Amino acid sequence: MYQLVVDDYLFDFSVLAKLRPRSVVLEAPQGFVRLLPRIARFLADRLGVDVTYKLEPAYGLCSVSLNVLSENREVVLVHLGHDFYPYPYCSLGGCQYRLPDRVVVVPGLYLGGDVEDLVKQVQGLNVKRVAIGFSTQHRRLAQQLAEKLRTEGFTVPYTGPLLGCYFAPYQRLRGQVDAFLVVAGGRFHALGLALGLSVEEHVYRVDPYRTVVEPIDDEAARVLAKRLWAMQQFREATRVAVIAGRFPGQHRPGIVAAMKKLLESHGKSYDVILAGHLTRELIDNLDPGSYDAYIVTSCPRLAVDDLGDYWKPVLAPGEAAAALRGGRYIFPW
Ligand code: SF4
Numbered sequence: 300m301y302q303l304v305v306d307d308y309l310f311d312f313s314v315l316a317k318l319r320p321r322s323v324v325l326e327a328p329q330g331f332v333r334l335l336p337r338i339a340r341f342l343a344d345r346l347g348v349d350v351t352y353k354l355e356p357a358y359g360l361c362s363v364s365l366n367v368l369s370e371n372r373e374v375v376l377v378h379l380g381h382d383f384y385p386y387p388y389c390s391l392g393g394c395q396y397r398l399p400d401r402v403v404v405v406p407g408l409y410l411g412g413d414v415e416d417l418v419k420q421v422q423g424l425n426v427k428r429v430a431i432g433f434s435t436q437h438r439r440l441a442q443q444l445a446e447k448l449r450t451e452g453f454t455v456p457y458t459g460p461l462l463g464c465y466f467a468p469y470q471r472l473r474g475q476v477d478a479f480l481v482v483a484g485g486r487f488h489a490l491g492l493a494l495g496l497s498v499e500e501h502v503y504r505v506d507p508y509r510t511v512v513e514p515i516d517d518e519a520a521r522v523l524a525k526r527l528w529a530m531q532q533f534r535e536a537t538r539v540a541v542i543a544g545r546f547p548g549q550h551r552p553g554i555v556a557a558m559k560k561l562l563e564s565h566g567k568s569y570d571v572i573l574a575g576h577l578t579r580e581l582i583d584n585l586d587p588g589s590y591d592a593y594i595v596t597s598c599p600r601l602a603v604d605d606l607g608d609y610w611k612p613v614l615a616p617g618e619a620a621a622a623l624r625g626g627r628y629i630f631p632w
Contacts, residue, residue: 303341305334308407308436310379312342315403320375324367325352327379330484331407332356338379358576358598359462360384360404361548368401375401382406382435383460385467388547412440412507418447420512424503426477428454430469432461432492434483440507441482461488463600464631466495473500480505486515491600493519494526494630522603523628529612530622536591536612538568544597545575554596554616554632565623577601579609594619599631 301312308331315323323342325335335352343350353364360381365388367376382404387394398404421429421444429448433441438460445458454476459468461481469479469492478501481489489504496502498519505512541558544550555571562569570590574581577597592612595602599615606613614622617629 301345303338304410305337307409307411308334309410310338310405310407312345312377312403312405315342315346315375315377318375318401318403320346320348320401321373322349322371323351323375323377324364325350325377325379326355326357326364327352328358328381329356331380335379342377357381358546359548360398361386361464361544361598362546363388363398363402363548365399365402365547368399375403377403377405379405380407380435383462384548385462385465386548386551389550389552390547394552406435406438408439409436409507410439412437412443413510414440414443414447416510417444417505417512418451421448421453421480421503421505422451424478424512426501427452428456428476429478429480430472430476431455431458431480431482432469432488433458433481434488435460437482437484437507441505444480444482444505461492463487463491464598466492466631470495477501478503480512481515482507484508486518487600487604489515490519490522491630494522494603494628497628497630498523499627522607525607526603526614526618526628526630529607529614530618533592533612533614533619533622536567538590540585540590540593541569541571542574542577542593542595542597543571544577545573546597549597551596558594558596558616558619561620561623577605579606582606582609603630 301316303310339350339352387396431441431445445455480503482505493502493515502515504515543555594614602613602615615631617632621629
């Protein structure tokens with residue numbers, strides 16, 4: 300009764316029935332915003348309460364709109380499209396790993412995908428041991444793929460969720476598998492994992508919509524070359540801006556402290572700057588002579604994907620550490 304299938308995605312809102320909210324606010328990632336009018340009407344009909352939604356996309360659980368809860372004490376916030384965030388939610392009052400009870404997380408599960416065809420393509424890769432990562436919506440397909448590959452004689456030591464900024468379980472498997480398979484639409488997650496593995500391992504993207512398995516290694520190598528160039532320029536910087544995030548999951552006091560220590564130990568001066576959604580226009584508002592380089596401690600993908608071609612070096616924290624200390628390329632922390 301509280302499940303809805305819309306455009307091949309299954310959303311299960313059963314937990315909302317138990318909470319009996321007075322009103323509901325929905326938020327969703329970019330790709331799901333177009334579904335929100337239909338979802339809002341469905342929930343208003345089932346629950347008999349006011350349902351509204353945010354037009355601005357949610358970037359991840361890192362940007363969950365906790366402020367909605369303090370603006371209205373009877374509202375329940377429903378965050379769609381993500382269900383996993385391994386980092387703490389921090390404010391000036393402290394950090395915690397658990398979201399408030401009035402936040403309901405509903406990932407949305409993709410029901411499509413041709414697992415038989417995907418398995419055939421993986422069989423053509425000349426690999427036998429694979430780890431599988433997936434973006435939240437593709438949990439079902441990734442688990443089916445893992446099971447089917449095992450029955451075909453593959454070794455699959457790990458299948459788990461993958462974010463654009465979290466690769467720890469995969470980094471622990473360096474050298475232990477022949478390839479990493481990333482079940483997700485687009486190139487974002489596969490490219491991130493390739494960088495997280497220092498572009499030293501084989502990463503394939505498994506596209507559930509186009510039923511294609513293809514390597515990301517060449518693209519990752521090109522991106523890495525640009526990152527190494529930015530790191531080289533960063534070494535010359537004397538004055539650095541450390542961007543500290545304002546979204547609850549992107550406010551990382553420990554990483555900011557580590558960057559301050561790093562910069563101090565290498566004789567560089569710095570300012571810490573607060574920003575919510577960081578854009579190049581916001582940085583351009585600063586006097587061009589204020590800083591030689593930037594470190595983004597909020598979302599490390601901003602440094603690579605959005606600001607990778609900025610006219611001054613913009614680095615993720617791991618890249619800044621690798622630039623100053625030397626050694627292998629590190630991403631993201
Ligand atoms: S990559 Fe950026 S947007 Fe995605 S979960 Fe991490 S901090 Fe959030």
